[in-house]
Amino acid sequence: MNQEKILQSLIADNLVSASDSARGRLLREAARLFREKGYERTTVRDLAAAVGIQSGSLFHHFRTKEEILKAVMVETIRLNTAVMEAAIGAAKSNREKLRALIRAELESINGQTGEAMAVLVYEWRSLSEASRAEVLELRDGYEALWLGVLNALKEEGALSADPFVVRRMLTGALSWTVTWYRPDRGDLTQDGLTDQVMAMLGLG
Amino acid sequence: MNQEKILQSLIADNLVSASDSARGRLLREAARLFREKGYERTTVRDLAAAVGIQSGSLFHHFRTKEEILKAVMVETIRLNTAVMEAAIGAAKSNREKLRALIRAELESINGQTGEAMAVLVYEWRSLSEASRAEVLELRDGYEALWLGVLNALKEEGALSADPFVVRRMLTGALSWTVTWYRPDRGDLTQDGLTDQVMAMLGLG
DNA sequence: GACGATACCAAGCAAGCGCTTGGTTTGTAA
DNA sequence: TTACAAACCAAGCGCTTGCTTGGTATCGTC
DSSP: OOHHHHHHHHHHTTSSOOTTSHHHHHHHHHHHHHHHHOTTTSOHHHHHHHHTSOGGGHHHHOSSHHHHHHHHHHHHHHHHHHHHHHHHHHOOSHHHHHHHHHHHHHHHHHSTTHHHHHHHHHOGGGSOHHHHHHHHHHHHHHHHHHHHHHHHHHHHTSOOSOHHHHHHHHHHHHHHGGGTOOTTSTTSOHHHHHHHHHHHTTOO | OOHHHHHHHHHHTTSSOOTTSHHHHHHHHHHHHHHHHOTTTSOHHHHHHHHTSOGGGHHHHOSSHHHHHHHHHHHHHHHHHHHHHHHHHHOOSHHHHHHHHHHHHHHHHHSTTHHHHHHHHHOGGGSOHHHHHHHHHHHHHHHHHHHHHHHHHHHHTSOOSOHHHHHHHHHHHHHHGGGTOOTTSTTSOHHHHHHHHHHHTTOO
């Protein structure tokens, strides 16, 4: 199952919005603006202008501004969880599974969904307590995928450090790439970067 | 030269504010609030209340709210650069220098200056173009310390991955600890965490 | 003890914010 | 053609924001 099919299936189940729907277009622009200026500095007027409607009309689609932020986060986690599951499924050894996870997370951070991923990392403080709990719960499912693979590698003896710590370090290291890595500048491809990460872990 | 002496020397040179001065107290509270709620969600009234003055009185000390943010960042970088220089100076081998850098950065992220460090990572988007350039220039000096040690390790053959990439990964991994690591919960000390990082790099 | 600088207060202004409201257009299906 | 809901507009309300202003304590210095 490739990424396109995964996306279609999620859209069919109404778990993420199609990017050509009104809602999808708004969420994409919202992710872009939230990443560029931050959630607080992005006004509902900015959001409305980005999709060509009046600011008040936003509230026909979402009850509050915060609900837009939450929707960006929730749909992003859903999509990424599905993509990661597929990545693991396609790999044979645990080492390959880890490489696939790293490669896929780099892709989601630096590819199409990169803006939404950055929002996920940087803007969680702008969520209300209730929304935060909701997002965190979804996130736990995502993290479980990683920990499963890392624990298996630990049992194999391929990993010496604590899996939990390693995942946390990887989370930070990979998400940080969004601040410096430019996949379109050809001197370092995403596969190349994945290799470097695996090498750093002694799993090259 | 220990950390206390470094701090005294920087205060004497007027490069950072003494924490018992009015300015120092304000910057400390600002860092706390900026980290807790984010820069945009922190109002000048919040800041003023935290140090027990009226909101208008803030502008006797700083011309704008943004200047407060910049001051938090600038003073933090200055302090940390000095601390890192001392850490490198005290170590003999390059491997020990790297460990000292990691240990010192973990300390600055998770210790007293942790709130300011988090602000440095999360709030740079709230800086104006001009302030950002200023902060980045200071940051370059700090990064040069790391790259010097990593390049030396690469030449020794102790490091296989690209030093530049490794530093970026470490930046992300270490700064991310602020979101999950609790040094006061005794199951993992900062030295223990440093060991884990070194082990992850194959330099344990 | 007069003086100037420093630190602060009390009040409020102009602008921008999220969101509401009442009404109009557009799309869809009988 | 009619009926109705979804999508949107135009206007603006109430509130909060960063910051300003004019004036008052407080302090070290000669």
